[in-house]
Amino acid sequence: MATVALNPVAAEEKLGKLRSAVAQLDQISENEKNGFISLVARYLSGEAEQIEWSKIQTPTDEVVVPYEALAPPPEDLEATKKLLDKLAVLKLNGGLGTTMGCTGPKSVIEVRNGFTFLDLIVIQIESLNKKYGCNVPLLLMNSFNTHDDTLKIVERYANSNIEIHTFNQSQYPRLVVDDFIPLPSKGKVGKDGWYPPGHGDVFPSLMNSGKLEALLSKGKEYVFIANSDNLGAIVDLKILNHLINNQNEYCMEVTPKTLADVKGGTLISYEGRLQLLEIAQVPDAHVNEFKSIEKFKIFNTNNLWVNLKAIKRLEVDGVKVLQLETAAGAAIRFFDNAIGVNVPRSRFLPVKATSDLLLVQSDLYTLVDGFVIRNKARTNPSNPTIELGPEFKKVGDFLKRFKSIPSIVELDSLKVSGDVWFGARVVLKGKVVIAAKPGVKLEIPDGVVLENKEINSPEDI
Template sequence: MASNSDKLSKLRSAVDGLNEISANEKSGFINLVSRYLSGEAEHIEWSKIQTPTDEVVVPYDTLAPPPEDIGETKKLLDKLVVLKLNGGLGTTMGCTGPKSVIEVRDGFTFLDLIVKQIEFLNSKYGCSVPLLLMNSFNTHEDTAKIVEKYSNSNIEIHTFNQSQYPRLVADEFIPLSCKGQQGKDGWYPPGHGDVFSSLMNSGKLDAMLSKGKEFIFVANSDNLGSIVDLKILNHLINKKNEYCMEVTPKTLADVKGGTLISYEGRVQLLEIAQVADEHVNEFKSIEKFKIFNTNNLWVNLKAIKRLVEADALKMEIIPNPKEVNGIKILQLETAAGAAIRFFNHAIGINVPRSRFLPVKTSSDLLLVQSDLYTLADGSVIRNKDRANPANPSIDLGPEFKKVGDFLKRFKSIPSIVQLENLKVAGDVCFGSNIVLKGNVNINAKPGTKLEIPDGAMLGNKTINGPEDI
C-alpha cells in the first residue's frame, strides 16, 4: 500500500499537469491534502471545553450605541467592505444559475436586496461601502452578467472567484480529471474557509487596504438578516477586535450548528464533525450549548493579510465524500468560522435571531414572502403584530421543493402572522387571501388534488379532504 508521501508526490505531479488552475490554487490544494494526510486534525478534549464568558461572547444589548452624528457614522462606514459568499447554485430549489438570483420578495432577488441595502447606506451617510461577491467557478459567468444591471448604482461592485480544486478519486488519490472526467464535475470550490486566501490571491485585499478600508463583513448571500450593523462595527473598531462571529440563541432547529467555546484560553468554533459519538447528544443540547454560528463574520483586513502571508490559517479540514458518475470521490473543505482561533482579541457577539434569516428551502421562502415581513430599503422587517418571537415552523412536502412548483401552488401567499406550525403533504394548492392560524396540518390523499379555496380561514385544523375545510 502506498505511503502518504508516495501518494502526495504522485498527486503533486498529476496536479502540476493541470492547466485549468493557477499556481496559487495548485499549492493551496497540495497544502490542504498534505495537512489532511498528516492527520493533524486537532483533537478536542471534551473535559477542557468551557462556556465562554460575556467578555468572549458579548451580549448584543450591552454594546454601546453607534455615533448619532452623520459625519462620525460616515467615518465608520468608510472603513467597511461588505462581502457576500455567492458561490452556491440554486439547484436544491430547482433553479439553474446562482442562488442569489432567486426572487425572494416583491420581485427582488437576494442580490437586488443586498445592493439596495448598501445603496441606502451610501446615500444616507454619503459614504462609499463597496460590495464584493465571492463567486465559485459555478456562478462566476452568470454573476458577471447579472451585476451589469447595477452599473448606474452608487456602489462599487467587485467580483472575484474562490479557489477551484480538483476532486480526488478516493481509492487512487488522483484528480478525477485524470480519469478522463472533463468539465465541471472534476472540480469543486473548497468551502468558504477559502475566502481569506482568495481575497489575497485575487488582489482584492490589497485594493481595499489601499482605499483605507479596515473591516470586512462576510455573510452568506441567502441570509436576509445579514445587514450592516453599525453597533457591531463601532464596537469592533473601538475595542480593536480582529475577528467577530455573530452567534444567536440555538433552537431545536439549529442543533447541528457550530458553537463557540473557550478552549485553552482561546475562543474556538466547535463543529459537530469534531465531536466524538459519545458526546453528540450533549453537543446538540440547547441547555449546554446555547448559541450557534450564523456565519455573519466581521474581520480586520490587515489581520487577514498578516495571517495569510504567514500561512497561519490552518482551519480544521472537513472531508466531504461524494459520488460522481459512480466514482467515489473526496472533497476537502474548510469553514471561515473556524479561523476565529487564529485572530487576536477574537470575540462572538450574541445577536438577535432577526440577524439570521436564511432561505434554504421553499418553506423558508413562504416565511419571507408572507405578511410576517415587510420590505424597507432592501431589508426585511418583521411584522410587529407577531406576538411569538419565534417564526412559525413550516414543512412543505416535496411537491413544493422547486421554486417554480412552489409559485404555481399559491395564488397568493397566505397570512401567517398567527401561525405556529404548518405541515403540508401531497398535491395541495392554495387559493388567494387564505389565513392560517395556530397548528395546521394538510394531507392530500394519494392520487387526489386538494384545493384550499379563496378566503379560507384555517385555525388549529387537520385537513385530509375538502370536507374538513
C-alpha cells in the first residue's frame, strides 16, 4: 500500500472529518468502518513498511523448505482422514470476469470440458471427502460484486458431498481525493462508490462473519487459502502433514521465479522473521535487483496455509494487526514459526487471460477427478509462452477463433496478432509467430503443422 506523509495536525484534521462522514454510512458494519479508518490513518501517516536493504537476508532451507524435503504423508487411510478432518479450504472469490469479457464472478468462467473453476474446486474436494471419508468444507470469500451471483451458483451443488459456506469480505467506500469525503456521502449510490479491500481482508472477514468460530468449533485447525483461478492450488497432504507435525502457524507456498514473474512478491528473512517483500516496498535504486532472478529466486503463489487458532489470537487479543494488511501474504510476519515451502511450478497455474485458457484447454493438460494434470509427453518443464492479440482478449472471441484448440505439447512460444482464425487439429511446434496484415483475414487450415514458422499470409503456410 502506497503511503503519503502529512504533518500530524493536517492528518488528524482530515481523519476527523472522514470519521464523521464514515459514521453516517449505514451500509457497512462498525468493524468495516474501523478497518477503513485504520487503513486511511496508516496511509496518511506515511507508515509504510520501510525496508532497510542492507538487512535483507536470503531465507535458509529451514524456513523456506524445499518441497522434496517434506516427509511423505501417512499412507494409512484412517491417518489421512484424521489429517484432512483438521482442514478447511477457502477460495478467494471476489473477482469479476470483466477483464476476460465475461459478466459475473470470474470463478464461473468455463475452463475445460464445460467445467468452471468452481465446478473443478467442488469436484476436487468432493473426491477427497469420498476417498477418505472425511469432511473438508469449502468456504468462498465473495465481494459485494460477486455475492448474489455466487449464492445462486452454489445452489447447483446442493446434492454434492461437500459443505459450502459463503461470506463477504469488507466493503470500503471510495474516497474523493480533493476533499477526502467518501463517495457514498456525496450521494453516489450503487456499487461504484465502494471497493473490496484486497485479499488481506480474509482474516478480519473470517472473524467478523463468524466463520472462524464455526470452523474451530468443528475441530478444524488449518485453512488452505488460494485464488479461485489458480488451477494448481489443490489440497496437498505433504504440506498439511508437515505443518501439523511442526506446529507451523503459517505457510506460504513459493515457487522458482521465471522472467514472467519478476514483479511477484518474494520471501526474505528480515530481523529474524520471514517477511513478504513486494515491489511497492522496494527503494527505486534496488528495483532491478528485486526483479533479478539471480538474487530473489522465488515468488509468492498466494497459496497460503494458516492455523485458525493463530488467526483468532491475532484478531482478538488486542492488537488487530491483521486488519491493516492489504495482501494476505504480508501477514506472515505476525505468525509464530512461519515458513515457506518451495513448491513445484505445477501448484501455480493461474488463468488471468485467454492465453492461459489456451494452455489449460490444450493437449498440454488432461482432466482427472477435477484435477488438471500436465501431459507427461511434454519434456520441457516450462510451459510455452503465449501472446494473443486484442482480437482474442474476450473469452467469447477467443473461442470463436479456434475450431479446436491446437496441439501445443511441443510448442516453445506462440505470438498471434491481427485477424487470425484457426482450423481444427492444428499442430504448433517450436517458435511460431502468426501476424495477419491489417485488414486481412488470415485462416490457418485444418490439420496443418506449423514448426518454427513466421506466418504473415496464406502463402507462408
